[in-house]
């Protein structure tokens with residue numbers, strides 16, 4: 235039985251100025267548990283990456299990008315490629331976030347191409363999946379996330395798949411203040427892990443980290459992270475406040 239190291243990732247979305255971001259990292263750094271028994275990632279906007287990376291230094295805080303383009307370079311005005319992110323020293327890239335699926339029409343096929351680009355560059359995708367409220371109410375939420383995995387990840391050979399971090403983020407819980415109950419999160423995480431076991435076998439199923447995302451807060455993180463198949467969280471709103479984020483980190487590390 236593998237012990238999976240817990241991970242807390244903060245998705246800042248399109249929030250903060252560089253100045254606010256640096257202050258936030260400074261405050262997080264100052265409050266990190268020592269020793270740091272979990273992984274901590276912050277994902278600021280592109281414009282902040284270099285400064286945040288420098289500010290994080292060797293504190294243990296890692297920096298991720300929130301997105302990348304599918305192509306390594308080309309005439310794609312306004313886009314940022316994986317090679318550019320790699321050059322900055324990024325190790326992780328979030329992909330498949332429901333906001334990108336909803337507002338930028340990213341389909342499972344687009345996400346699959348991004349996953350390939352991230353892995354080909356030697357970086358780690360934080361792959362988001364999750365259902366809308368209407369899909370859950372229609373009781374097709376398991377089928378929905380299963381097809382997200384099948385269409386965007388299951389083409390990968392096992393060694394590449396093992397690089398992926400999965401984040402289950404029910405859309406109805408993102409930014410709404412409505413959190414999945416620990417039981418709902420565990421139920422879906424167990425389903426995802428079983429699906430991975432069926433596709434790649436027990437070793438890989440046990441190995442993959444599955445984060446929960448959707449209104450993780452200082453007061454619910456511990457219960458969520460104590461679930462057997464919940465390996466930490468992808469945190470939006472609460473990651474913008476150092477004190478809240480540090481409480482969530484403590485819940486993962488403790």
Ligand code: PEP
Pocket residue numbers: 245403407408409410411447448449450468469470471472
């Ligand atoms: C997210 O955007 O990935 C997220 C989980 O946001 P929030 O924590 O604000 O629900």
